[in-house]
Amino acid sequence: MINxxxxxxxxxxxxxxxxDHYPFSKxxxxxxSKHNGYSSQEARHIVSVVDTHEKLSLKKAIFARDIAVRRRHQKGLYYQLPMRPxxxxxxxxxxxxGFLDGRAGFVYAILRAIYEYMIVLKAEELRQQG
Known part of the structure; x- marks a missing residue:
């Protein structure tokens, strides 16, 4: 799992x-390369845990006392969003x-959307492979 x-x-x-965090320093x-690996891990997590886990609840995603339960429901519901990228x-x-950061903000938002799309595509591929 990534996080x-x-x-x-x-x-x-x-x-x-x-x-300070400099994700593009290298x-x-x-x-x-890093996010290609991260997206594969995230897709495997979605298919193996989120898809087969308990019924997701918005109520638990907001009000669960246990932070792990709350976070699991938040992520699970997020993964079900249409047009997530x-x-x-x-x-x-x-x-x-991000628009206030000019080109850098635009590029970063695009890259994060691409990363989300990589996860979506890889999860679909894993589901098709069964």
Whole structure:
């Protein structure tokens, strides 16, 4: 799984500053290579866990006390959204105001939409293979 739920045994601290993350520091080819692998893992997760899991509930996605249950329902419902790549693009470019970042914001929103589409296509392929 790409973003598993982590259970910490001990104290949890907080950062006093923002954590800088540079996803393109090694170039666009490296980003695509990493996300090709991530999308394969995510597609396998969707087909093996989300597709066969309990009935998903919007109520649990919002109000479940257990964060793992809440997150599982949120992700499961998200995976069922029609036109998920477009939703991702609009969420980043309009919702998160990526348009204010100019070309960089547009390119990033497009790349994230492509990543979502890779997941959609790979999950469909896995389902067809049975």
């Amino acid at each position: 598993p739920v982590t259970h910490i045994d001990g104290e949890i601290g907080e950062l006093d500053a923002h954590l 170039g666009i080819s490296h980003w695509f 477009l939703v991702m693009f609009m969420g980043l470019y309009i919702g998160k105001r």
